[in-house]
Amino acid sequence: MRWEGNRESENIEDRRGNAGGYGGMLGGRSIGLGTVAIALVASYFLGVSPMTVLSLLTGGSSGTSVSQQTSAQQPSASDQMTRFVSTVLADTEDTWTAIFSQQGGTYVKPRLVLFSGSTPTACGAGQSAMGPFYCPGDQRIYIDLSFYRLMQQRFNVSGEFAQAYVIAHEVGHHVQHLMGITDKVHAARRSTSEAQGNALSVRLELQADCFAGVWAHHANRARNILEAGDVESALNAASAIGDDALQRQAQGHVVPDSFTHGTSAQRVRWFTQGIKSGQVTACNTFDAKQL
Template sequence: MRWEGNRESDNVEDRRGASFGGGRSVGLGTIAIALVASYFLGVSPMTVLNVLTGGGGLPVAQEQTAHRPPETDHMAKFVSTVLADTEDTWQALFRAEGARYVEPKLVLFSGSTPTACGTGQSASGPFYCPGDQKIYIDLSFYRLMQQRFRVSGEFAQAYVIAHEVGHHVQHLMGITDKTDAARRRMSQAQGNALSVRVELQADCFAGVWAHHADRARSILESGDVESALNAASAIGDDALQRQAQGHVVPDSFTHGTSEQRVRWFTRGIQSGKVTACNTFEARQL
């Protein structure tokens, strides 16, 4: 992926190494329980971790001491550049529709950090919190991608960020509020099915970003798209459940199968159209 030398975002907060009162260390056993429970309950591992560690429900985010990442931090520079690229792309797409794109913040943290959605844990993986319009990522997740899922490549790493930015786009478009309200009126299985459509749309939006970013700045190199597709496939619900428990429970899916995630990312990157990402009216996912 061609990114070095491109603009970096000013919307990155570095909380790594910061200490926040009331935090507790989380053992590997607790993390494993949270991951398995999240599959069966259809909720975020972060929610389960909050319950298991006494983190409470939705604590208000505390004041942080955040700073810009050091210039010598190559990975932080990469993340900042990818975020800037998503800003440029979505600014243009929103402007073309007569709308204003509000840029999200991206928070680098390690271990845990307070958010408007509860205590963020590294074990949850990257996530977006609509309450404070921030994306949270522990950069060690990229090492996990390579070691556990055998997924490598900078564009695969960029896809992760673009997916979370996709959730921010959904928030700005009012989709998040509508789906959250609908989910409260549904059964657990119905709510999970709706969550799948939300996540697949975020995958498609990540593809839309890649389409326009490459046309404008020629960021893609040989093998980049394949690496992103490998990442989408590796984190499908069916693949994760087989790895964790040896079998799949389709009613507990919240993100979509490997095949579905690949399909919707591909639709976004091939079309470059936001309208092509309407997973909510799609008969077949």
């Protein structure tokens, strides 16, 4: 992936080295280590987002506050991985700013938080074991960069564009939040069965995959960022983190009704849809008869 020399984003918070703790509040209720542990176990074996489990366990919602504040610092200019993440974030900013502007809207840029171990968020206590996630409550993307090492060691997925895909997917969730899609899905889930709620979550996640593809399409046209093998590495990443692949690895069998992110084939299909079309309208997973 060609990224060296491109613009870096200023919307980076570096909390690495700070003691984040677990003093967060979700829905006005404190979260303890035991609750976090339950959420992590459930997320690993059931394929459910840890933040979703935490919300269910505490009766919370996304619009929350945290009881502990963490100071941020500017990342070191010599930190290669931080520079890469900052550059990818800047690229998504440029792409989505242009797309929103074309539709007569204004793109509000998210902040990306680098942390190690744990950190408080407006969605509760964030932990590195959760993997990268987006919190609509504070419009921040959270990532422990050790996740990229895990991608390579656990899923045998490597390559800078695969790493960029992870960030672009979380930015896709931010786009959904700005468009009001996230709130509608969360509202709909409250009045449906668990299986139906999971199905809605799948469509939300697949749309974020498609939005990641839309970013890649426009970024490559504008800045020629793609090199040979880049798209394949991103598709490998999408395939590796499909619900069926993760559940099969964790428990030896799959439970489709518990899927919350989509199968490997579905994630690949929707990312491909986005990168080929470059159209936000092509990512309407909620009206799609077949995912």
